[in-house]
Amino acid sequence: MIGILIEAKTKCPSCSSIIPINALVSKITCSACGKICNFNLDDWESILGNALEEVPYMEELEGSSSTIFSGNYNYEIVYGRQHPSFRDDKQKIDIDQAVKQIYQGWIANPLTGKKFSVRAVPQKYQLKFPGIKYLFCEQFELLPTSPLTEDQIETKSKIEPVYFNCPKCGGGLEIDGSQRLVNCRFCHASAYIPDDLWLILHPVKTVSRWYIWFDQYDRVFRWEQDLWDGVVDSQNNLYLVCESSNGNFKLVCLNQEYKPTWIKNKLDFKTHTTRGDIKLSLTTDENLILHSYDQDHLLLIDRNDGSVICSIPDLEQHPELKFKYWESVACDIDDSLLVYLNPEKKDAEGYSYYELLRFDLDLNPLPTWPDQKSEKPKWYSWITDLFKRTCGIPYFSGVKNRFEKLKDFEIKINIGSDGNYYFSYYNYLLKYNRYGEKIYYMEIPCNYLRGKVVGDSNGYAYALTGQSDDRNTLIRISPDGQQAETYVDSIKGGGLIGKEEFVLLSPSGYIFLLGYGGRIRVLSPDKKLIFISERSKKDEQS
């Protein structure tokens, strides 16, 4: 749980006076003109949205500010991370103590005796902003049911009646400031109270700091920007790597309610090119391997808490194993790593080429493909090896069995639940069996392929594709590559897929569709929508 401080204000749409927003409420009366300003849930989204997203990643006492131009109002907001504190002497509020006194609506500063509000967040805000638990130090007068009587609110000075002269007949009128327009009891004309007098009756309130007590682990995880990669484990936990605002990234583990189990935002694995976007793979004991084109090593991450187990290789001990330019890394079902990388070498004709290598988890080299062949006779591999030698290094389109070098670089590797290998390059898909023998090479029917191709335990492959007129569809390819059918259509086509950008498949057959800005859709193995995030829902409304 963390404390979030809020200082917010807007301008009255009628008279342009400052309206301090000193409480999480739906109505605030303009003290200058008496207009009642309404703040609906979308207004509150504008006010609190950035704070709830950013503050959990700030250090204590770090803060930020923003000016928001939204539909109904413009806001100026200061927000930051601070343990809720009494406003008079800045002492920290004892949260447990305050919660015990929540029934009375206030807690007194034990040193000064001054009272400050405490309340549980009202239900409609709790539904809109899951994770907000309690509110502290809101302005008492703004709360719909103020726990203090007017006399107890120290900030409110009792208003003395004021006299002014009717502008029409000059009669002396006693006014209390409850209405801007008064009726003259002598001439019955309506008289408008002038500004200077109105301000005496309604002193401008100042912005005062209030606090949100917030549990970021008790709400569906959101990310604001790009999703770089994801993997899903046998328990249907999702691991995602998301771009964050300062060019950094967050690595998160989400449980089956899509709430974070842990979040890591300070891993030392920076990237500096778009090509360096961090990618993930899962080892057989379901720890995570991070790789980036911009890094010269891999990171092995503990799935239980996101801590770094080790760097692969240990570069201090084995500097000779330093590789740059990791394009694709897949952890195989035998816990070896199949890696496609740029060895910074040139072939006989001077062209750069790329290598498919295999290592154990300590980066000790292993043969890329196993020695033992399947049914094929010995002469077969002899012929193919001869063919490789005579024809030089192929492009992806000309690939045969057991490739080890290619001239094309942007190859994505994925390993199906049944251990088959899927290599994709633009719209093209190559499938190998465990011996590196080609099962098929095909063009996937689409404008472009989104993310990597995933394979299930029965040999089917699934590809999220971009089709014409901006439709995304999930295509399923039969185990022999002979059939490619639309397995789940876009919403436009009467299906379930919105603007999600890549697909993950859990070992138990659940389909996860994910994308930019917090898009999540989850389908059960029988293609029923079982979860949709707020952001994906929004796509359907627009």
Ligand SMILES: [Zn+2]
């Ligand atoms: Zn006003």
Ligand SMILES: [Zn+2]
């Ligand atoms: Zn009059």
